[in-house]
Each structure stands twice: as C-alpha cells, then as structure tokens.
Amino acid sequence: MRIAYAALLAVPPAFAADFAAIKAGVMRATGGVIAPDEVRATAVESLFEVRVGTELMYVDETGRYAMVEGHLVDLASRKDFTQARMDEIRAVRFSSLPLEHAIKIVRGKGSRVVALFEDPECVYCQKVHKFLDAQTDVTIYAFPIPTTSSRPAAEAAWCAPDRAAAWTRLMTRGEATGAGGCATSIDAVIDWARARGINGTPTLFFADGSRVDGAPDPRDLLAKLNTSRLSK
Template sequence: MQVRIWERLKPLLLAVVLGSLTTAAMAETAQETAVKKLIEPRLGDGVKVDAVAKTPYLGMFEVRVGKDIFYTDANAKYMFVGRILDAKSSRDYTKERMDEISKVKFSDLPLDLAMKSVKGNGKRVIAVFEDPNCGYCKKFRKTLQEVDNVTVYTFMYNILAPDSAVKSKNVWCSANRDKAWDDWMLNGKLPATAAASCATTPNDKVLALGQALGVSGTPTIIFADGSRIPGFIDAKALEDKFASVVSVAPVASSK
C-alpha cells in the first residue's frame, strides 16, 4: 500500500521540486536584471553592462563590462573593484572568471592573417600576437627555439611604435616571412624594404582583430583550448601550459 502511494506521489513531488527550482532561477534572474538597471546609469554616459550574475560571495553580484569585472551589492549602492580570493586556499575566483571570459575560439581565428611555422610534428598549436619592436616578444622567440613539436601562428600586432607597421609590412612582403621575422626578432637583422608590388598586408586587419579580442600587450599567447597568457613565459612554463591543454590536430594551413 505504501509503495503504491509513493508511486502516485513521485510525479507530484518531482513537479514541486522542479517548480521550486524554476521559481528560484526566475527570482535570481529578476534580481540580476534589477541590479543591471540600477548600476548601469551610475557608470557614466555610454557605459553598457554586458552581464550581471549573482555570486556565492557575501551576496555580491558580478558586473561585467567588456572583459572587465567588478562587484556590487543588491542595491548597487557600493562597488568593489578587485580580486575575490579564498582565504584558506588562495584560490583566485576573479582570475578564473577573467580567464573564462577572455577565452578565444581558436578555430575562429583568421589564420590567413598570420605567419605559420611548424617544428617537429606540430601537434601543439598556439597563436601569438607580437610587435616587431617588443623586447619581450624577442625574448619569447628565443623560448620557442627551445620547444619542439609546435605549430606557431604569428599575428604581427603593431601597437608599440610608428615604424612597427613598416617593419611588419617588410616582413610580410618577404619571400620567406618566417625567416625574415626570425632574422629580425632573434638576430636584429632588418627585413628588406617591401617590394612596390606588395601592396596588401594584413596590418590593419590584425590590429582590428587584436582590439576586438582585448589584446592589450605583446606578446599575447593563445592556446588551442582558447586560453591565453599575456606576456613573456619561459620554456618550462610553456611546456607546463601545453601539458594542461587538450591536444588537438594542427589547424588548417595559412601562408
């Protein structure tokens, strides 16, 4: 008898549980919408909030504007700009969210705008934004000399000096782009002046791409899983990062 009653009640109880979860989710969504409406006018003219999400930290709400994150309370009375850390483990929750937000879909990168070099089997794939006048980029080029079995797509991202675009154009117009780039970055040998017939370079498109991806400095390294590392890393750090990335086949070829 008890079994029969339970069988009859199960659908009803399931409906109650699902209804409660749905109600809670709707309430949270409404609260997030309310916070967005409150906080957006307080950020100044033209600032648009991309998303608001309830956090498990002290009743705070995460507010995302572009790739920036800050926190506020339910009444949007206070704003907290900084990192949320676990006091016991030092886990950086803000960094984890920033890394998640900044991920790139590697397959969407316009690799025809990049130079491609392959070492060994080329199974490990990265894209790098570099400026020809960037000292840390030159240092990272030396790191790449120590690493095998890698495919590198280099986007020449001209943001540091007026002549960066000129140097990049001369490299792009060289008969062997990879050699011309390495000659300059590793050995300080300037590429030859671009031929008059070389009218088209990807400079402007790469600049727009980097800006759209929020690349604010060079080098910026993007891995096959979409994660990125801004700035120089040595060979050991690069190998450690490769070990944490799911292996993928090399991406379609570009020039």
C-alpha cells in the same frame, strides 16, 4: 532634501564583528604571511578593511576570502576567482582566430600549437618567440601587432619571399629583411585584436582556447604548450 554624502561615507555602519577573529582568520589562511595591523568595518556589511602597513585589502568575516587589487582571492588556496572568470570570458575557440592573417612557423612535426600576438620591438615578445622557436615540435601562428616605429620592419618581413624565416629572424635576432611595399594583413590583425581587448603584447592563445597576457614563466609556458594540441 539634500543628502550629506560625505557624512554618510565618513561614518560606516557599526556592523557587529569580531575584529580579532578576522585578523586571526587572515593569519591562518595565509600561514602567518599576512599579519594585519588593523581590521575595520566598511560601509558594506560583512566586508572588512584589513591594513598591513600602508597597504589595504578587503576580506569577508572569515578572513579567508579577500579583495586584492580588485580581484577576489582565496587567501588559503591562492585561487584568484576574478582571474579565473576573466580567463573564461576571454577564451576563444582556436579555430576562430584569424589564422589566415598569421605568419605560420612550423618546427618539427608541429603537433603543439600556439598563437602569438607580438610586436618586433617588444622585449618580452622576443623572449617568448625565442623560447617557442627553440622547440622541436611546435606550430607558431605569429600575429604582427607592430607600433608605428616597428611597422616598417614588420611589413618588410611580411613581404619577404620566405615570410616565416624573415619574421623569425626579426623576432629572434632583430634582423629586418625584405623590401616591404606589398599588401599585408597587419591592419586586419590589429583590428581583430582591438575588438577582443588585446591591448598589450605578447598575448598568447592555446588549443583549448585559453589566453595568456604577458610573458609567462618558461616552465608554465612549456606546461601549457605540452597540452596544446588540436583534435584531428
């Protein structure tokens, strides 16, 4: 017997629900910031469609917990449960990073630590690196993940007599120095990153193992950095 899937999807079950109460719950949880235009039942019991203009999200019957762009969010506290779980899954022990393949840059005592996977042509990488390089007490483990076009400059910096200085000039001033032509760890870094789902730059790791994808706000980055110290 063939099942009329289209018909089943077109007519969601009529679960008993107070749509007005759900709408009020969304408004209460968001302090009135989100005012639903329409609330409808879905094919999943206790999950409701909320339309705001032409945008959709899905909430529970209280209107507080929502699926927003695939993430489960507490609309009242703004906690993103999905992101928190993803951060937990992707966290790594700092000591398990391939530090032997990093370009180590030390400023001052270097007691605060951060690992930075970056591409010389990535504008956001450059901004993050400049911010970190300006700190007076930090150790930066820079991991090159160049594109095809930026690889020659990355290899030149790697092969320079003072690798840390050459990489810093490349990331902060766009100056490529060094002749290249030596054996590098760039492919090893790329392979390690790909195996762990690092598909974009910048990607940062801190001493507690936490990972940040993309360029964080400078204030947030400084807050993370201030607590990123390795145990002795």
